Amino acid sequence: MKTNTASKSAAWYLMLFAAIGVSAYALAMGFAPAMRGGFVADMVSQTPGAALLHFIGGGIVLLAGASQFNKGWRTRYPHLHRWLGRVYVGGVLIGGIAGLYLAFHAAGGLAARFGFGLLAVLWLISTGLAFWHILKRNIVVHQQWMVRSYAMTLGAVTLRIWLPLFLMMGVPFEQAYPAIAWLAWVPNLVVAEWVFLRSR
Numbered sequence: 001m002k003t004n005t006a007s008k009s010a011a012w013y014l015m016l017f018a019a020i021g022v023s024a025y026a027l028a029m030g031f032a033p034a035m036r037g038g039f040v041a042d043m044v045s046q047t048p049g050a051a052l053l054h055f056i057g058g059g060i061v062l063l064a065g066a067s068q069f070n071k072g073w074r075t076r077y078p079h080l081h082r083w084l085g086r087v088y089v090g091g092v093l094i095g096g097i098a099g100l101y102l103a104f105h106a107a108g109g110l111a112a113r114f115g116f117g118l119l120a121v122l123w124l125i126s127t128g129l130a131f132w133h134i135l136k137r138n139i140v141v142h143q144q145w146m147v148r149s150y151a152m153t154l155g156a157v158t159l160r161i162w163l164p165l166f167l168m169m170g171v172p173f174e175q176a177y178p179a180i181a182w183l184a185w186v187p188n189l190v191v192a193e194w195v196f197l198r199s200r
Contacts, residue, residue, distance in 0.1 A: 012070055018157045019066040026059035026156065039107075047105055050098040057095025058156055064088040065150045089131050092149065096124040108177035115181030123152045144196060151192040155185035 103117035130145035166176035
C-alpha cells in the first residue's frame with residue numbers, strides 16, 4: 001500500500017514538473033515576443049490572435065489542471081479546488097477554440113490538421129462533460145472526464161517529447177509533424193482508459 005501511494009505521489013510530481021516547464025514555455029511564447037523561435041514566430045505572424053490565446057490558455061490549464069490531481073490538496077483546500085476547476089474550464093474554452101482555429105493552418109498537411117482539429121474538439125467536449133457532471137454532483141463520472149480532458153492537455157507535454165525524438169532519429173520535421181499531431185494525445189487517452197479499466 002505504501003509503495004503504491006509513493007509511486008502515485010512520484011508520478012504526480014513528475015507530471016507537475018513537466019506541466020510547470022511546458023506552461024512556462026507557453027506563457028513565455030505568449031508574453032515575451034523576443035523569445036519566440038522561427039516556427040512559433042511564423043505561427044504568431046500568420047494567426048496572431050489565435051496563437052496567443054492558445055499559448056496563454058494552454059499555459060494556464062496545464063498548471064490549474066495538475067493541481068486538481070493531488071488528493072491531499074483537494075481534501076485540504078476544497079474552495080481552491082473549485083476555483084481552480086473554473087479557471088481550468090475557462091482556459092480550455094479559450095485554448096480549445098483557438099486551437100481549433102489554428103488546426104486549419106497547421107503545418108504538416110491534412111493529416112496534421114485533422115489530428116490537431118480532432119484534439120481541440122475532443123478537448124472541449126471532455127471538459128464540458130466534466131463540468132456538466134460536477135454540476136449534477138456525479139463525482140466519479142466528473143473525475144473520469146477530467147482525467148480524459150487533462151490527458152489531452154498533456155498533449156502539449158508529449159508533443160515536446162516526440163518532436164525531438166523524431167528529429168534525433170533523422171526524421172524531417174515535415175514528415176514527423178503529421179504523426180506527432182496524433183501521437184501527442186491519442187496514447188495519453190489510451191493510458192487514461194487503461195487506468196479506468198484497471199480500477200474496475
